[in-house]
Amino acid sequence: MSGRFTPRSRRETRATVLESLLRTGGAFRPSIARETNLTGASISRILTELRKENIIQETRRPAPYVGGPTALVTLSKDVAVAGIELSNSRLSFGVGDLDGTLDYVERMPASSQLSQDEFEILFRQSAANMRDWTRGRDVTIRQAAVSIPGYGRGTGNPIFAWDMARLTAFLEETLHGIPVSVTNSVVAQAAFHRYSISTAYPVADDHLFLFVGHGVAGVIVDETAPIDAFMAFELGHMVIQREGLPCRCGHKGCVEAYTSLRAISKILGIADSEILRRGDAFIEMLNLDGAMRAALRERLFLLGLGLGNALNLHPLSSVVVSGWPSLMPEADRRSILDGLNESLLGGYDENRLHLSFIAPSIGNDPRAALYYAAYCFVRGGGLDTRAETPAALQEIA
Amino acid sequence: MSGRFTPRSRRETRATVLESLLRTGGAFRPSIARETNLTGASISRILTELRKENIIQETRRPAPYVGGPTALVTLSKDVAVAGIELSNSRLSFGVGDLDGTLDYVERMPASSQLSQDEFEILFRQSAANMRDWTRGRDVTIRQAAVSIPGYGRGTGNPIFAWDMARLTAFLEETLHGIPVSVTNSVVAQAAFHRYSISTAYPVADDHLFLFVGHGVAGVIVDETAPIDAFMAFELGHMVIQREGLPCRCGHKGCVEAYTSLRAISKILGIADSEILRRGDAFIEMLNLDGAMRAALRERLFLLGLGLGNALNLHPLSSVVVSGWPSLMPEADRRSILDGLNESLLGGYDENRLHLSFIAPSIGNDPRAALYYAAYCFVRGGGLDTRAETPAALQEIA
């Protein structure tokens, strides 16, 4: 389709094929060839290699048409990856396969103001438990992923202000050399919702995934870019009101100070953890109290204002919102549009901007991190990150 | 240095080598090899090819050390590219070589509210003049670049609200099939200032280039990304003050409404075009009038506020500012830091954010577009975009 032929290393080609399998959840060879822009010949070569290494499986299926393919190619259920998610209330460890099936989970309560020391103690304990489990079953974890709220490069984490070098060294040591990648929770959530076959998703093109929880953060989901290149978008600390409400960051008038769970829990008079847990039942509160409802609408308006500002910087034609705003009745959500209308260049226009909502994820941890781990494994072509030499490959063969 | 070996197509390798030459302005082979992570053997092959096609030149120089290289490789002076810049006051055409030397310039006055029709008339005339000139001298333009304020994908241009498909078709037709790329003026300016050997530049790592002129726009200069992937960052229409000053976009309280040239020209009581032209002399006005100066400081504060918001979304540790703020005395510029301090997460800290200023470019048009054209030529490996077949290459040889 594009330029005639782009040379790739074996690793890249393997990654392309595996990524296609991860996204589709399994496919016949001809469709893999189509998806990856490779010839059947190449697919054949790559798959023989991957099969020898037990990274993929082929199961017989009736041919979909005369002379059609019969071997459904799927990712192997024998490759284990680990997902580790830190949220504001707990630290969860999970082990599963590339499909997203969780075989082991442990969730430990954690403070939302966890210090790096406390984190390390908690992590070390959970990691030891996970290690016991994998050892008992003779499972080898090929890739681990850790998702942390607020994580990102540059000028430090606004939520957990930790030393990054120390974190990296700690993970390396505690996980005994399992390849590990760290990412922002929002990146993992976005990738999980968008690409995991276990979830439905409203858009298929480039968009902004916005999560409104304890923080307010987003990711630009660029369909052509690798997920591990996604950068979190910290919207929470955009100042939208000079001399406005004080925020935990020390500034005044941040988006977060108006729209985070903590901020609206004050309006509702219930604990922030309650809001998402009540889910749709949360709406019923609103019917009882008109003042609350009006206050929340004002907050949604401000969210829209901030979102519009963000979209002015980085224009996109779709936004997917997750978090408490998704629980609000549609009539109330319209306040977001009003806010957008006051900042988004050219005003809000449903033909130019598509806004959709997905149910806030609660209790799905550490599925997103697990998915991210699977993605990272696949992106590396299923090759050990350390062993780059062909020698390592020959050993397997 | 990185992974052992990344396969590249010939086009990519040629582009890598040529890009290195464009950045350095000429180099000996060993240093090209080092810069591009290629072996001397590869460099040799590529250069023989490029020399045959008259894209590079080699000039003899005394060897820098015993047995050292003697042929300084530079981009050929015989390759012509065209740069076309639309600004708020004129449309400039230029033809030059890959070095940035301008051999032909024509500048036509243009309105800042140019309609697409008017633009086409003006452009057609200038293009015809340029064509006469190139024909007379038997010059073939290999690549053209057009830079337009506000240009970018997505939801239309905030400054020149034109039909993009029409523009593309128009350029294709009017330039008689010369490969042409269109970009945002800020992208061209940033690339020109950062990478052109004719300009000094204060930072060498990833940063935000911010231009404050009639609009307020920036680019994230990512040192590892190709320039033609840079995306403009429209900061001008971030709403920083609800119910604030009206902006030409129809909203209230946009950054542009406070900090654009037009906005401050109202404070100064002189025409906006005068400000940059006076350059440093502009400072003298401030000494006369303390009220003006205080007002400008307030505007710089707001610029800092908006900039901080932008940096929260996309953290970076350096910012380079160009435009009227660069003309202000350093004491006044500090107001930007005060603004940053109220929005940038964690506050402003000179150890975490480096802010520098470069003189606003005035009258250098169309040098930035010319540089961008050279860049695009080089990025394509010096191969005709249309002729992808090896046949075309053989014709040359």
Added chain:
DNA sequence: TCGTAATATTTACACTGTGTAATTATTGTG
């Protein structure tokens, strides 16, 4: 002026990885 150590440049060869096309295998249907 010339020889030499040091380095640059070119080129033959091996290797990776792909697509093409011929070959072989498999499918559902009549």
Added chain:
DNA sequence: CACAATAATTACACAGTGTAAATATTACGA
């Protein structure tokens, strides 16, 4: 059970690179 249709494998050609051997060039000192 033959057949039309398509899948899967594999030999071969080709592009592009790095390695290393061969060749060329340099400044400098005798």
